[in-house]
Amino acid sequence: MAPTFVSQIFNSIADAGRDLLDIRGGKARNHSIIGLCRDLLTQKGEASGIALAREVVEVWRALPEADRLGFFEFLNAEMAPDQKRIEEAVAAYHTDATPENYERLTKAIEAPRQELMRRINFAPGGTETIVDMRKFLVGTLRAHPELKAVDNDLRHLLTSWFNRGFLALRRIDWRTPAVILEKLIEYEAVHAIAGWEDLRRRLDQDRRCFAFFHPALPDEPLIFVEVALVKGLSGAVQPLLSPETERDDPTKVDTAIFYSISNCQDGLKGISFGNFLIKQVVAELSAELPNLKHFATLSPVPGFRKWLAGTSGKVGRVSATKCTRVKETLEEPGWQDDTKNVDEIREPLEQLVAHYLVNEKSRGRPIDPVSRFHLGNGARLERINWLGDNSANGMAQSGGVLVNYYYDLRDIERNHEAYINEKKVVTSSAIQSLAKLAKK
Known part of the structure; x- marks a missing residue:
């Protein structure tokens, strides 16, 4: 997708901010991701802040895996809440439960890494990068359980940013841009899609596919569901997937079978969209095809x-x-x-x-x-x-x-x-x- 007008504006602001940073810091500026993050948290100017956030994004994308782990260790050690500050705020609130002391307490409890992530999010591609950061973190938690607090903070932020109110339901069909169709093939987690012809069958007249999208990730489906329009309750998935199965007239069937639901973003693990997806798709299908009387899944038993x-x-x-x-x-x-x-x-x-x-x-x-x-x-x-x-x-x-x-x-x-x-x-x-x- 071509850069949006808003992203172009943010990039131009970042370019101006980078010029200002180069003038002030010259070659002595620290370009490591940890140095950039320290600078980003102390930076007060808008242009220079966006410029630093963009540099964090660029450095993260090129960062080797070992250094990525080091970045999260930095977040865990240096960007954790200040225990002494929390204790003082708790004592003050117990003594006098004023709105001012409540605000002081909430600020003390919040880890500085949350504010860091909010500032990174200002960069073009910032949201996508933070989702990618958490994808890496989720993959390393089993080996590094000490990073669980960092994951809790990232999940807290992403849950707010990917609130259902921000999501848009879109139908996927053969006219959908190829960049999104390719991702359906890549992300299908239940019944693998064997190339373009298989995908074409799954988007045929007796099939429906819907996905949730977020405005910050317009070309990235968050979760999608595949639906077969059939007569009666289906008991096997192979006939639904077979290219040889006869196409039904969608205006003459009575049942919608949800046969595959795939979460697409590992960085959003633990953030549920599926409950909203199912109910909204049922509403969409009911409005489009009033002949549908039954809605059911054909689900695996994975464990x-x-x-x-x-x-x-x-x-x-x-x-x-x-x-x-x-x-x-x-x-x-x-x-x-x-x-x-x-x-x-x-x-x-x-x-x-x-x-x-x-x-x-x-x-x-x-x-x-x-x-x-x-x-x-x-x-x-x-x-x-x-x-x-x-x-x-x-x-x-x-x-x-x-x-x-x-x-x-x-x-x-x-x-x-x-x-x-x-x-x-x-x-x-x-x-x-x-x-x-x-x-x-």
């Missing part, structure tokens, strides 16, 4: 095989012998093509999946992330689909099982409240029966 591998002995009503048999069979390549295998493990496998989705919890919530997402949005756990995804990834995640989560427009808010307030997993009677059988 099932890993959970199952960690179980031992009897699970619910499924005996230890049957559990062992299921585990062993799932390890055999091509087991799904053997009728004997299928006959032996189908019933216990479906019971185990139902038990996993309904009964296995952490802090009162399902341990399966996809289940948490859809139940939190007000969906109902509707149906388990045997061998709904026979791809390598589907077999590795859940033995090929897919799940329908059903969005009943009359019950969405009631289901959401039951999940949030009572931690209730709302299910169909069929799934409830399977889960009870497994739990007895």
Whole structure:
């Protein structure tokens, strides 16, 4: 996308600011990212501040990985809140809870790195750079848990900046600019897109694709959903993905199947857009196609095989012998093509999946992330689909099982409240029966 009028203005201001900085500092100016950040926090002029922020952005993009880690160590050590200042502000507020002391306390608690990020954000490309910074940080947290406080501050800022009120829902079709279509192919996280012809099929007359965009990242989808317009509740994803499947007339179908939802920006991990996306897409589709009566997903069960591998002995009503048999069979390549295998493990496998989705919890919530997402949005756990995804990834995640989560427009808010307030997993009677059988 061509530079916007606003970005051109900011670049011209930054150019003027750089000239001023060069005049004042000459060759003695520190051009390391840490030196630039120190200068940026102390700089009061608008032009010079934007110039320094732009230099931080440019240096970050060229920074080697080892130095990127050093940058976050600097943020953690030197840009942390001042403990003594916090204690003094807390004492003052306890003594006299005035608005002035409250303001003093809030300023003391906020880490200087938050103000640094706000100033970096003034640079052209600043928002994109901060998202990229957090992407690196998220990827290194497991090895460097001491940086968790820095991540908390970045997530706090990004949650505010990527508030739903700033996001725009756009339909993606074959007329969408190629730069965005290429990113759909790159970011698809559930069912890989095998090139342009595959993408064309997913954007055909009986398909819909929607994405959220932020004004600071106009060419970067944040999250997108792929929808198939069909007759009845789909139980398998391969027919939806196949180029050979007959195209339906979108004005004569009755069901919208959300078969893939992909988060695109690793730097925005932990910032949820999906709940707004689903509800807004339902509203868009209902307005466009009043013939649609049903809205459901065809969702993976990504944690099932890993959970199952960690179980031992009897699970619910499924005996230890049957559990062992299921585990062993799932390890055999091509087991799904053997009728004997299928006959032996189908019933216990479906019971185990139902038990996993309904009964296995952490802090009162399902341990399966996809289940948490859809139940939190007000969906109902509707149906388990045997061998709904026979791809390598589907077999590795859940033995090929897919799940329908059903969005009943009359019950969405009631289901959401039951999940949030009572931690209730709302299910169909069929799934409830399977889960009870497994739990007895």
